[in-house]
Structure formats: structure tokens, C-alpha cells
Amino acid sequence: MIEAAPTEKRLLRLDMMPHMLCPGCGHGIVFDAMLRVLARRYETLDGVAFVAGIGCSSRVVGYVDSATMHTTHGRPLTFATGLKLARPDLKVIVVTGDGDGLSIGGNHLIHAARRNIDLTCVLFNNEIYGMTGGQLAPTTVPGAFTSTSPEGNHEEPFDAARLVEAAGATFVARAQSFRTRLFEEVFAEALDHPGFSFVEVLTDCTEYFGRTNHLGTGADLLFAQGREEPAVDADLATRPTLRPVPEKRTRPTLATGVLHRSRRSTLEEAMGLVGGAR
């Protein structure tokens, strides 16, 4: 049972507002849900540190009144690894995006999962590079138009959750910006999990993905998520292109909830940094 927590505002840096997210963007919905979970657990965030990379999703940590670190593109997990090993007492939360975490930072993601270091990593997956103007991501659905796939995307996307599970993560979950209660549940479980916990959350980029693919407004995108509709609009094949559009593809209906959970020694336990004498 999740209770409403209207006090999450106290965890915000209101003097850094207004925020830089676009109207209709799903990231704010997810960020709000994160804050609700944190507000139920923490009076202040002094025992927590947030580490983020580069991109729209990563910018949200700047609005949290905690120890926050906005690092380099793709590398937040490396900073978080050093911070956690130096300060195992801190709860370290990593915020990344699909470009940050799966493309430029994909190597760090699988190695953090392999090490089972006790971090919670939330990956906002909006299937596109929003901050740089809507380029192709390693998560973009096949056929989709982006500013760097003007003929439609020719590539298969990563399944982030399966990738991270295969790499050794001991907690893997997927949620949607449409189902915030589900996100709150799995994020809370991820925070409780000892070891590398990974939450992929599907959100929507209204300005670039939605507009470029004629998918409507933020609300349209959100409810399409709820109805598990195809990610790419039906009129895609009618868009003017230089070559024939590849066979129309849709985002497969992705399983949500906790997808994997197991228990093995965390890196800090194995190194003797926590849990008794060294």
C-alpha cells in the first residue's frame, strides 16, 4: 500500500527552478515519483548521493537537495563506483538515460552489473537523444524517424533490462512513466536491494520522438504507453523518404515489474569494506 506523500517538495532545490524539461516530457513524472519514494524514507537526503551523466534525464539530479554530481557523458557509474567504495555508508543513486547509459556508457553499465556494487541505477529510456536535438539512440524502435535516421531506423534496439541481467545485476525491474505506482514500488525495492539494482523506466520525448513520428502530444504518448500501443505511428510508411521504408515495426510489448532478483556478495562485501572486520 503506497501512501500519498505531499511533502516531497522539501527535498527539492527550489532555487534552481525553473527546470529545463519540456512540456509533456515524461521525465518529470518519473522524477516526481522518485521524490515521493525518497520523501517516505528520508527526512533529509544527507545520507544519500546522486550521480548522473549527461542528457535530459541526468539533469534532474540538480533539482534534488542532496549531494548531487552531474558528471560526464556516459560515465556516472564510474564516479558512483569510486564514491561508493570510498564511502560505503552512503546510499548512492545513479540517474542515467538510454544514450548515456546504453550507448556511450554501455561498457560501464555492464561492468557495474558484473561487479554487483551496491548502487541503484535508474535509466530513463525515451528512445532518443533529447538534449542534442532528437538523434537516433541504441533504444530507438526500428523504423522510427529521428534527425539522424531520416529514412527510418535500420537498427535493432537494446533490451536494457535483459542486457543488465545477463551482465550480472541482482535486481532488474522495468516500469513506465504511465504507471507511476509501479515505478514507485520497484524503485523502493531497488533501494532496499543489496547489490546492483537496475530500474529501466520507459518515458516519452514529446518534442523530438513524438513530434518527428507524428505521435501527438505528451498526453497522447503517455496514454499510448498505457494502452501498450505501437511506439511508431501507423502513418509512418506514408512519410516522404528517399528509399522505401523498411517493414513497419513496433515496439514489442515489454514486460514490466521486477524481472529478476537474486542475491550474491556485493563488491563491497567481497572487498571487506562492509559487514565486519577486514
Place this chain on the structure above:
Amino acid sequence: MSTLQLVQGNEACALGALAAGCRFFAGYPISPSSEIAEALARALPRRGGVFIQMEDEMASLGAVLGAAMGGARAMTATSGPGFTLMQEHLGYASLAEIPCVVVDVMRGGPSTGLPTSPSQGDVMQARWGSHGDRATVVVAPASVQEVHDLTGTAFALAERLRTPVVVLFDEVIGHMREGVTLAAPPAGSAGRPVPGEPPGPSFRSAYRPNAEGVAMVPDFGRGYRFHVTGLMHDERGYPTSDPATVAALLERLERKTDAALDALPPERYRLEDATVVLIAYGITARMARAAVDVLRERGIPAGLLRPRLLWPVPVAALEEAIAPAELVVAAEMNRGQWSLEVERVAGRQVPLAPYLKAGGSIISVEELVEHVLAATREGVLA
């Protein structure tokens, strides 16, 4: 207490780091620097420290910076190709003012180059390798003893100035064994500047500078809530694109590194009456020093200026050494890098005859002497 030991250069680097309080090392294997990681992999866990081998050099320096924000004195070590991969995080550390030490044991480049041969080819990379206008602090030890000692100096400067400090030496020094005296480090290393005011919800001054121009950034997890970013930022640490704020930030970051000049002046050897001035650093300075003695025996009034700090350039010391010179010979194992700084300082008034050697072998005393004699015979020396 001090002990005399036969130590390899890379091991001396690890010992110097430990003596300076290094408690965190993250690295990735690469010749000819790997012995530093190996030594610290053995030593750090026994001393309550942390060693971790990361998946690449970008991750290594990222982890170092995360640990440094957690309060640890932290270091990585690498060589040319890995140093290239670390350049982005060196820029981040400079702008976010996170103290760290990065050791680059130089090998021949470009590319994979000469993995186990010496070179001094990373001097300009150490200065300009990361994008943007960035002040850098680079120390250049010339012996195993100095590798030990200057690694300690690098930590002291990194912490005091809250900036990355690069320790730059080469494969020969890294793999050479020499007798060294491992003295306890000098007391009084003040550590990193931190805020004077207590933490609290109103704390909004993580990037307020002290009198030396160094931001007083708290460590994470000490009750201070603040933001660290690689974006241009104001004294709160909040992103800004205000041109005046950004210009002042860049100016402050450059100015604060001047303190390194006083901390590490160049060595002057037989310069008192020298009109033939050799300028060399690192392993090359060892041969240049011997060459000065040979030249003196042959009646040439030679002397050596040996910078131990390559960046920022010790301009005043260079000017002083060059002023009475009738011939200036900058020697280095590359196709001309720090000798360009000598040329810049000397201007066109002083005859210059740099001795440059790239290819993977060190400069010998004999060839350096011959070069100076030839330069004098050819009338460069009037």
C-alpha cells in the same frame, strides 16, 4: 625515520603515494605503468584503502574522482594511450575542482607506438590534451628518488589547489632501479580546502574560493547538500552561462595554479657563470647534467636548468637562466614540445639549438656533448 632501499621507479611512485596518504587507486593495465597498479593492489587493502581495476581508463579516472568527492586522496596511473582516454575527466576534475593525481609513464607514440620504450612525447598532451582553456599542473621527476618525493608533492598540490596534478615521467625512470631514501613525508600538508561554515539547509557556497582562489568544496556525505557539475557554474555550483561569471571562473582556475611555481622551483646546476645553458627535464636532465660536466672539462662554460614543474611554465626562472646565455640548448625525447616554451620565453634574441630525439632511445651524454660542440663550432655561439 628513513630507510635506504633499492626500488624500481614505478614502485617508488606507489610508495610515495602511500606516504602521501593515498587511499584509493583505480586503474587499467598498460605498459609501462602497470607496476604502480600492481604495487598498490598489494598495499592499499592492507592499509584500509581501496584498489580497483576498472574496465578502461575513462572509468579509472571517473572512479578516482568519485572517491575524491567522498574524501579520499585518490590516484590513477597510465601511459600515453590511456592518458589520452583520461583527458575528458581531467577537464572535468579541473572545472569541478576535484583533487586527484594522475601518473603518466610516457612511452613512444602516437597510437600504440612503442609500448615499452621511453619518450617525452606527452608533454603537450598533458598541457592541452583536454578541450577548452584549462590550467594544468604537471610535475616531472628525473630519478627514482624524485618519483617518490614528487608523487608526494603532487598529492599536496592537488589537495591544496583542488586540481588534478599530473606526474609525468618515462619508461626508463619507471623501470629503472635506484637506491632511494624513503623518508617520511614532510609534515604540514594542509589538505584540501573545505568550507568554514557549518552545513545546513542554507548552504549555497560550495564553489566560493578561498584567498588562494581555490573553491572550498565540502566532501560528500558530511552534511552539506550541494551540486557538482562539469557545466560552467556560479559559487553555488549551479549551472550558468553568464559570460562574466564564466570568464571570472576560468581566470580564477588559471590563477590558482601559479602557487605551484613557488612550491616546485627548477633545479639550477652550474648556472652561475654559464653562457651555454642546457634546459632539460626528466630522464634527459640526467644526461644533460653529465654533459655540463664534460663540457666544463673542455672549457665550455655550460650549466643546466632543470624544471621539475613543466606546467605552469616557470617563466621567471627560465628568463633568469636564459638572460646571460649565448647559446640555449633545450633537449627532450620528442620532436619539439617543451623546447617551444623555451623558444617562446627566449624570443629571437638568444641563439637556440634544441636537441630533439624521438624514436624510443634515450639521449646519451656523448651525443648531447657533440651537439653542443657542433653548435659552438658552427658559430651559433658567437
